[in-house]
Amino acid sequence: MTQTATEPQHQTFPPPADLAAGAVATADLYEEAATDRLAFWGRQANELLTWDTAPTQVLDWSDAPFAKWFADGKLNAAANCVDRHVAAGNGNRVAFHWVGEPGDTVTVTYADLHAQVQRAANALSDLGVRTGDRVAIYLPMIPEAVVAMLACARLGAPHSVVFSGFSAQALRDRVDDAQAVAVITADGGYRRGEPAPLKPAVDAALETKDGVESTVKAVLVVQRTKGEVAWTQGRDHWWHEALAAAAPTHEPVSVEAEHPLFVLYTSGSTGKPKGILHTTGGYLTQAAYTHRNVFDLHPETDVYWCGADIGWVTGHTYIVYGPLLNGATSVMYEGTPNTPTQDRWWQIVETYGVTKLYTAPTTIRTFMKWGEELVSGHDLSSLKVLGSVGEPINPEAWTWYRRVIGGDRTPVVDTWWQTETGGIMISALPGVTTLKPGSAQVPLPGISVEVVDDEGRVLPAGHEGAGYLVLTEPWPGMLRGIWGDDERYRDTYWSRFRDQGWYFAGDGARRDADGDVWLLGRVDDVMNVSGHRISTTEVESALVSHSSVAEAAVVGASDPTTGQGIVAFVILRESAHGADPASIGQELRNHVAREISPIAKPRQVFVVSELPKTRSGKIMRRLLRDVAEDRQVGDVTTLADSSVMASIQAGMSAGK
Numbered sequence: 001m002t003q004t005a006t007e008p009q010h011q012t013f014p015p016p017a018d019l020a021a022g023a024v025a026t027a028d029l030y031e032e033a034a035t036d037r038l039a040f041w042g043r044q045a046n047e048l049l050t051w052d053t054a055p056t057q058v059l060d061w062s063d064a065p066f067a068k069w070f071a072d073g074k075l076n077a078a079a080n081c082v083d084r085h086v087a088a089g090n091g092n093r094v095a096f097h098w099v100g101e102p103g104d105t106v107t108v109t110y111a112d113l114h115a116q117v118q119r120a121a122n123a124l125s126d127l128g129v130r131t132g133d134r135v136a137i138y139l140p141m142i143p144e145a146v147v148a149m150l151a152c153a154r155l156g157a158p159h160s161v162v163f164s165g166f167s168a169q170a171l172r173d174r175v176d177d178a179q180a181v182a183v184i185t186a187d188g189g190y191r192r193g194e195p196a197p198l199k200p201a202v203d204a205a206l207e208t209k210d211g212v213e214s215t216v217k218a219v220l221v222v223q224r225t226k227g228e229v230a231w232t233q234g235r236d237h238w239w240h241e242a243l244a245a246a247a248p249t250h251e252p253v254s255v256e257a258e259h260p261l262f263v264l265y266t267s268g269s270t271g272k273p274k275g276i277l278h279t280t281g282g283y284l285t286q287a288a289y290t291h292r293n294v295f296d297l298h299p300e301t302d303v304y305w306c307g308a309d310i311g312w313v314t315g316h317t318y319i320v321y322g323p324l325l326n327g328a329t330s331v332m333y334e335g336t337p338n339t340p341t342q343d344r345w346w347q348i349v350e351t352y353g354v355t356k357l358y359t360a361p362t363t364i365r366t367f368m369k370w371g372e373e374l375v376s377g378h379d380l381s382s383l384k385v386l387g388s389v390g391e392p393i394n395p396e397a398w399t400w401y402r403r404v405i406g407g408d409r410t411p412v413v414d415t416w417w418q419t420e421t422g423g424i425m426i427s428a429l430p431g432v433t434t435l436k437p438g439s440a441q442v443p444l445p446g447i448s449v450e451v452v453d454d455e456g457r458v459l460p461a462g463h464e465g466a467g468y469l470v471l472t473e474p475w476p477g478m479l480r481g482i483w484g485d486d487e488r489y490r491d492t493y494w495s496r497f498r499d500q501g502w503y504f505a506g507d508g509a510r511r512d513a514d515g516d517v518w519l520l521g522r523v524d525d526v527m528n529v530s531g532h533r534i535s536t537t538e539v540e541s542a543l544v545s546h547s548s549v550a551e552a553a554v555v556g557a558s559d560p561t562t563g564q565g566i567v568a569f570v571i572l573r574e575s576a577h578g579a580d581p582a583s584i585g586q587e588l589r590n591h592v593a594r595e596i597s598p599i600a601k602p603r604q605v606f607v608v609s610e611l612p613k614t615r616s617g618k619i620m621r622r623l624l625r626d627v628a629e630d631r632q633v634g635d636v637t638t639l640a641d642s643s644v645m646a647s648i649q650a651g652m653s654a655g656k
C-alpha cells in the first residue's frame, strides 16, 4: 500500500497551549483506562450519569456477543438529560438556540425542555403509549424533535427516528419492523427556502397495504408550516393541543440499564435496513463521556453546534443525548447551508459565538467548493475545536477546515464511529493529541482497536501496514443487537473474526509506524488493481489535492486486464469551470500517478456537476460503479436527491 505524498499529510499540529492548559481530558485518562478498563468505565458511568439505583456491576459478557453493561443499575435517560440540570439550579441555561430556515428563532432553556418533555410524556401516555412500546419519530429539525425523543425516553418507550427525507415506503418498512404503536410527525418543514410537506408521507405510509393494517394507533402532528393536512379522525392529534391538554408534571420511569432506549435503522450491504438496538445505561455513559472529552466541553461557556440531522446517529448522540447529558448549550439549525445564502452557517457561528463545531467532510468540501470569500466576511474567532465525522477526511479538506474555518488555530478532531458503536471510538483528544491531518489517530481511552490481516493477525507495532479495523473488547455504547434478528447480528459483526471474538467494523484501515490509525473506507470500497490494494479514499484524496478539484468519488470497475480499473468522478472548483474536460482528465490522471503511484492512475476521469449521496452525506459508490460498468443504475431511493444519477449520466453521454 502506497501513501498519498501530499504536503498536508506530513504536517503535525500540537495542541494549542491555552486549550491544553484548561482541557477537561488529560493524558492521564489513557493510563487510567489501560490499568483497569472496566473500573474506568464504571467511574465514567457513576460520575457522568445520575442513577436511581447505582450499578455495582460493570460488564457482563457471559452471553457474548450480547453485552450487558451496568446491569443492576436503574435510571431514566430524560431525567439525566433534563431534570437533574433544572434541579441543580441550571434551568435558565439555554439548551438550544434553535434557528429555523426562514429566519425564525426559538431559545429553549433546560426549564423549557423540562416543561415540554413532561407534557409530551403525559400526552403520549394519554394516547396509550406504554413503557416498552416503540414510537416512530418522523420530524424535521425542530425543537419538538428533541422533546419527542426525550418524552419517549421518559416513558421507557424506545424511539425509532426515521429521517424526514425518507419516503413513505421507507417509513412504513421501519414502522412495521419495529411494530411501532405511534408516529410523531409534523405538517411539514422548511427545506431550501420552501415549506416541504411531511404529513402526506405519513398518511401514505400508514395505509392498509395488501390487507395488512399498520401497527400505529396514534399520530401526533406538530404544526410547523401551517399547510393544509388531511386528517384521520381518532388517529391524528395535534401536538400543541395534546400537550396543552396533558398534565404538566410527569414522574420519569426508572428503567434498568439494559432497557432499550432506541432503535435506529441503517443500511447494510443487503437490501433490508437493520434496526440497530441501543440500550440506556451504557449508551448514555459513552455519549456523555465522548462528547465531554472529544469536544473539550466546558458547559458554562461553550456554544456547541453539531450540523447533523436527528435522523442520523450523529444527531442522536451529538445533538440530543451527549450535549444534554453534559448540560451543554447547543445551536440547532433546521435547514440547508445555502439557504438563503451560502454563508448561512458562518452567520450562525458569528451570531451565537459557536465554540465547537461538528460536521462531515462532504459538507466541508462543499464549503471549499463555494470558496473562502464566503467565510472571510465573518468573525469566527469564537471557534475552539472543530470535529469531523462520517467518512475519511482527506488532508486537504482537514487543513482547509482548520485554516479557513478554524483561523489557523483550532484543533480538528476526526472522529471514527458507527451507528452500531453508539458513540465516538477513535479520535484525537484536542488538549492532548498532536494532530495528523487525515488520520483519526488513536482509540479513545477505554476503547480497544486493532488493525488485522485476513487471518486475524494483529499487524506488528512500529511498522506500517494495512488491513481490517476490529474492536477487540466490548464497549458501553455498543449495539445490543439488530431489532428482531439475533442471527443477522452475529453474522454481520461477529462471524468474520469469530475465533478471536472480535467485532468486525467493515472498514479497512492502515496503521502507521507511530501506531496512528488511518481509515481507508468500507472494505467493499477497497479496489484491487493488478493485485494491488488501493483504497478509493486514497485516490480521492490525491484528486482533491489538485487545485482544480473540489470533490471526487472513485470506484473500482471490473477490467479485463487489471481485475479492476479505477474510475473517477470529479467536481471541479469554480475556478476551473470552463476547462476542457479531456485535458483536465489527462492532467488529473497524471496527477494521481504522481501523488500515489502509476498503479493508482485512474482509467477514466469524468467531470460531473454532482455526486450521488445519501442523506447522511455518504457517496453511493454502488451507483457510480453501475455507471462505470455501463449497467442499468440500481436502487436510488436512499439518495438525498434521486435526480442526481440522471444528471450524471446525461452529462457523461454528452461528453462521450
Ligand code: 6R9
Binding pocket: 266, 313, 314, 388, 389, 390, 391, 392, 393, 414, 415, 416, 417, 418, 419, 420, 440, 505, 506, 507, 519, 520, 521, 522, 616
Ligand atoms: C457516525 C457514522 C459508519 C461508517 C463507518 C465508516 C464511516 C464514519 C468516519 C468514517 C472514516 C471517520 N466513517 N466516521 N470513516 N473516518 N471519521 O458515520 O455512522 O452512518 O453508521 O456510518 O462511516 O465507514 O463504518 P454511520
